[in-house]
Amino acid sequence: NAGVTQTPKFRVLKTGQSMTLLCAQDMNHEYMYWYRQDPGMGLRLIHYSVGEGTTAKGEVPDGYNVSRLKKQNFLLGLESAAPSQTSVYFCASSSQDRGYGQNYGYTFGSGTRLTVV
Amino acid sequence: AQSVAQPEDQVNVAEGNPLTVKCTYSVSGNPYLFWYVQYPNRGLQFLLKYITGDNLVKGSYGFEAEFNKSQTSFHLKKPSALVSDSALYFCAVRDVYSGAGSYQLTFGKGTKLSVIP
DSSP: OOSEEEEOSEEEEOTTOOEEEEEEEOSOOSEEEEEEEETTTEEEEEEEEEETTEEEEOSSOTTEEEEOSSTTEEEEEESSOOGGGOEEEEEEEEOOOOSSSOOOOOEEOOOEEEEEO | OOEEEOOOSEEEEETTSOEEEOOEEEOSSOEEEEEEEEOTTSOEEEEEEEOSSOSEEEOGGGOEEEEETTTTEEEEEESSOOGGGOEEEEEEEEETTOOTTOOOOEEOOOEEEEEEO
């Protein structure tokens, strides 16, 4: 089925280790997003991309980097993991909104549960 | 700036009774409004949206939501709750004129719905 695929689904890191979360979508969406979900905090935007080769900071970008070398992929990197980055990470994508409200919102991946010890 | 408030962390309702999950929003212009549902250990799934037109919007699984511009609200409703409706519900908003070619949704903190048999 078409959609957004996130890998890995689970990961345990030690403080200071690095890792990359991969998000892949096969819907030819222009926009992609990385969110983190924490209890009582809802979803917070980390970084987003409006097209291949472009990225921008969201609400909570510190400690993360992203890259969008191909339109279908959006990578989230943690260079030096910290316990505060223990969270569930969601990737989402959406098509370009050309101003007529035809956008149907985001399509989400199933999430990556990351624990930093 | 745009924001969403979901005033209830949890809503409990008996199976067969009507349910309401509340959402209020703030945007500088006109809103696009969305409801998403998250089942345990899953990503968020689109339920319904308001873009323009009829204030009563019908969505998936028998849910509907009413857009009230004067009260800046977009409450989610269902006439008869099912145990299988138990999940985490997120309201989201975007200002129609957010500009910059991006399409960023702002999410509420979520409301946990528990339907009691």
